[in-house]
Amino acid sequence: MATAKEITEFLNKEIEINSIEDKSCNGLQVENTGDVKKIGFTVDACLETFQKSALAGCQMLIVHHGLIWEGIKYIKGNTYKRIKCLIDNNLALYAAHLPLDRHDKYGNNIILANLLNLKDIKSFGFYGDKTIGFYGQTEVELEQIKEKLKEAGMNLTCFEYGPRQIKKVTIVSGAFTDGAYQAVSLSADLYLTGENKYNYLQVAKENNLNIICAGHYLTETLGVKALMPLLKEKFGVEVEFIENPVGL
Ligand SMILES: [Zn+2]
Numbered sequence: 037m038a039t040a041k042e043i044t045e046f047l048n049k050e051i052e053i054n055s056i057e058d059k060s061c062n063g064l065q066v067e068n069t070g071d072v073k074k075i076g077f078t079v080d081a082c083l084e085t086f087q088k089s090a091l092a093g094c095q096m097l098i099v100h101h102g103l104i105w106e107g108i109k110y111i112k113g114n115t116y117k118r119i120k121c122l123i124d125n126n127l128a129l130y131a132a133h134l135p136l137d138r139h140d141k142y143g144n145n146i147i148l149a150n151l152l153n154l155k156d157i158k159s160f161g162f163y164g165d166k167t168i169g170f171y172g173q174t175e176v177e178l179e180q181i182k183e184k185l186k187e188a189g190m191n192l193t194c195f196e197y198g199p200r201q202i203k204k205v206t207i208v209s210g211a212f213t214d215g216a217y218q219a220v221s222l223s224a225d226l227y228l229t230g231e232n233k234y235n236y237l238q239v240a241k242e243n244n245l246n247i248i249c250a251g252h253y254l255t256e257t258l259g260v261k262a263l264m265p266l267l268k269e270k271f272g273v274e275v276e277f278i279e280n281p282v283g284l
Contacts, residue, residue: 040128060133102131144209169208
């Protein structure tokens with residue numbers, strides 16, 4: 037058991053919350069009072085995940101996409117309903133966006149890289165002067181990669197414009213379509229991401245780059261899920277993943 041502030045202090049250090057400039061206001065976005073006995077983990081801060089967390093008996097919710105991006109101007113409409121729900125239920129909200137994409141142990145992208153058993157893993161995906169993803173080497177058929185991802189519960193949309201035999205795999209979870217360009221300049225065989233924009237597909241096709249979109253939501257469940265055993269062990273709290281997919 038611990039307070040949301042104590043959990044925040046620990047987590048901020050563990051996942052290096054200030055490691056990158058981010059539009060998301062990372063860290064503890066909404067406080068509560070008292071001790072946290074149970075923590076919910078989910079991808080999106082929204083009314084439904086707040087309600088589900090309160091029903092599950094959580095006092096704190098840890099998300100990838102938070103509620104506050106570059107500040108809040110008005111507390112009206114959805115913003116009002118969401119903040120009211122958090123405060124009414126004494127539910128603290130903690131957000132970790134890009135720091136939880138890029139982290140080399142708990143991040144969405146390193147987990148995908150390890151799932152594919154990539155070797156010689158290096159940073160990939162420049163966002164400003166920092167990277168948020170990884171790339172690595174392998175020696176497998178594209179089909180084998182697709183099988184592995186499906187076994188891990190991912191929902192694949194595949195754009196197979198490149199070789200069947202895959203050697204270099206670049207990874208950025210969620211939506212980072214600039215990644216397709218960056219994958220091309222690295223001469224990658226595959227760009228694995230969450231979702232991709234139409235206009236980048238012609239570039240991929242022209243450059244023989246395979247793209248697998250494994251789901252924005254699904255690829256970003258990995259980081260928050262990786263924090264569950266960490267916080268359970270450290271603070272003796274109960275943990276629960278709060279499912280709330282949107283189909284993308
Ligand atoms: Zn995202």
